[in-house]
Amino acid sequence: MRQQAHPQWKLVLAVFSLVLTVLIWQKGLQESFNRPSVSPKISINQNEIALLASPALPDSIRPILIGTNPDQALKEILGEIPQEKIEDREKLLLTLLDAPSDKSPSLDEISLKGTKFQVIKETLQKAFNQKTQQTSLEPLKLLKDDPLLYRVSCLSMGMNKEICFDNKISQFMAFKLIASQALPLLATFSGIVLCIRQCWIFLRKANLPWPEIGTLPISLVDIVLLVAGGFVVLGEVLTPLLVIPFTSILTSTINSPIKESFNVLIGYGAMAMPSLIIFRQQIKVVKGMDIPVSGWMQWGLRPISNAFSQAFRGWLMVMPFVLFISWLASLLIGDPGGSNPLLEMVLAGNNYWALGLLFITTVVLAPLFEEFIFRGVLLPVLVKNQGYPLGVLVSASIFALAHLSIGELPPLLVLGIGLALLRLSSGRLFPCVIMHSLWNGVTFLNLLLLGR
Numbered sequence: 036m037r038q039q040a041h042p043q044w045k046l047v048l049a050v051f052s053l054v055l056t057v058l059i060w061q062k063g064l065q066e067s068f069n070r071p072s073v074s075p076k077i078s079i080n081q082n083e084i085a086l087l088a089s090p091a092l093p094d095s096i097r098p099i100l101i102g103t104n105p106d107q108a109l110k111e112i113l114g115e116i117p118q119e120k121i122e123d124r125e126k127l128l129l130t131l132l133d134a135p136s137d138k139s140p141s142l143d144e145i146s147l148k149g150t151k152f153q154v155i156k157e158t159l160q161k162a163f164n165q166k167t168q169q170t171s172l173e174p175l176k177l178l179k180d181d182p183l184l185y186r187v188s189c190l191s192m193g194m195n196k197e198i199c200f201d202n203k204i205s206q207f208m209a210f211k212l213i214a215s216q217a218l219p220l221l222a223t224f225s226g227i228v229l230c231i232r233q234c235w236i237f238l239r240k241a242n243l244p245w246p247e248i249g250t251l252p253i254s255l256v257d258i259v260l261l262v263a264g265g266f267v268v269l270g271e272v273l274t275p276l277l278v279i280p281f282t283s284i285l286t287s288t289i290n291s292p293i294k295e296s297f298n299v300l301i302g303y304g305a306m307a308m309p310s311l312i313i314f315r316q317q318i319k320v321v322k323g324m325d326i327p328v329s330g331w332m333q334w335g336l337r338p339i340s341n342a343f344s345q346a347f348r349g350w351l352m353v354m355p356f357v358l359f360i361s362w363l364a365s366l367l368i369g370d371p372g373g374s375n376p377l378l379e380m381v382l383a384g385n386n387y388w389a390l391g392l393l394f395i396t397t398v399v400l401a402p403l404f405e406e407f408i409f410r411g412v413l414l415p416v417l418v419k420n421q422g423y424p425l426g427v428l429v430s431a432s433i434f435a436l437a438h439l440s441i442g443e444l445p446p447l448l449v450l451g452i453g454l455a456l457l458r459l460s461s462g463r464l465f466p467c468v469i470m471h472s473l474w475n476g477v478t479f480l481n482l483l484l485l486g487r
Contacts, residue, residue, distance in 0.1 A: 041256050049256045052264035059267055063439035072442055073378040080485045082109040083183050088212045091205035100212055123152035131187045139163040140191055159188055215484040226351040246462030249333045250415040257317050258416050269309035278305040296392035303396050307404045332411050335463025345461050346469035353453030357446045364445040375440050381482040397479055402471035409434045410458040410467045427455040
């Protein structure tokens, strides 16, 4: 079907939206450099968990999971934190870990900002001056909610490991450590095997041809209006200006951190609305046309078991490439910062209701909406107009840029390519939604495991 020429106003609006999008994304990526990266916090938490888990780990796997000297590893990481950014708790830990075994820690040399840790510091100073173990045990009651600080303080007082170590905590931390490390390693190994198998099938020319991709009868101009105009300009810029005052009133009686999680949920739902409204207007052209058997969007909900298996295989196969590109980026350019603020919220989360709202946003709403836009509408139109290689690369690049996170740009680009290939190879959109949900869900779970 030959598409009609677009009216002049639509072309002007598309160009205007595209220019605004470039400016918005440029500013957003620049600002992400100033956002803290969650990677240092994750690294510290991993090493703290390793130190706590050490007594419960079998000798055969302890060096593999935590190395030969977890105390030294944690001390080195804490020592790399700039003085203006290090927190009170980390200052105490570093001072206690850095003290020689035959001397008391130099607590008087550190200055603390918070009242809580200042009290702990002063109480520990008094305890170190006591002559008997029985008297020294009293201040440790202040640290019962912080197992690592309790253990390090206890050992610094010269007490026996039997007194300082809590076996239940060590066993729980060993479980968290194994779960957080074993799952990615197992997934990576399985993904490499599947990739090798797929390469072998390709070389033997035994792979099945990809199914035909259904494409809505909309043009590249419509796509620009949908993504640039609806998703970026209206969704990411104008809608928050209208929604933030409303959500502030709505959540005024709700306490943190539920309030912040609820704001994220409402904000994301509102951000998606402009794109969906524009899309609804655009698909009015399909009325009266013959709808493909698989539907315009090719959701492919059935067979549902097959959709889950395709999504799981896709997730496994993309895992090695995402980890490799993340490692390569950190090797070449270091940690640029700019992590998604949601990662920090999950990592620091300790409220079940708040985490539940974040889970709905990241594991349900985000995959559903983003796959609808990027692999449901954008990718088929790009493939139709630009071919498979360019269509996959452009759609993945837009997907990565839309997250406005400079630190996550390389892995998101690779993930976008993997999702696009799954969409094209399966001929269905639903497996992409599941794979995206699986990716976000595993990340969410891993952050929970590494949180305190």
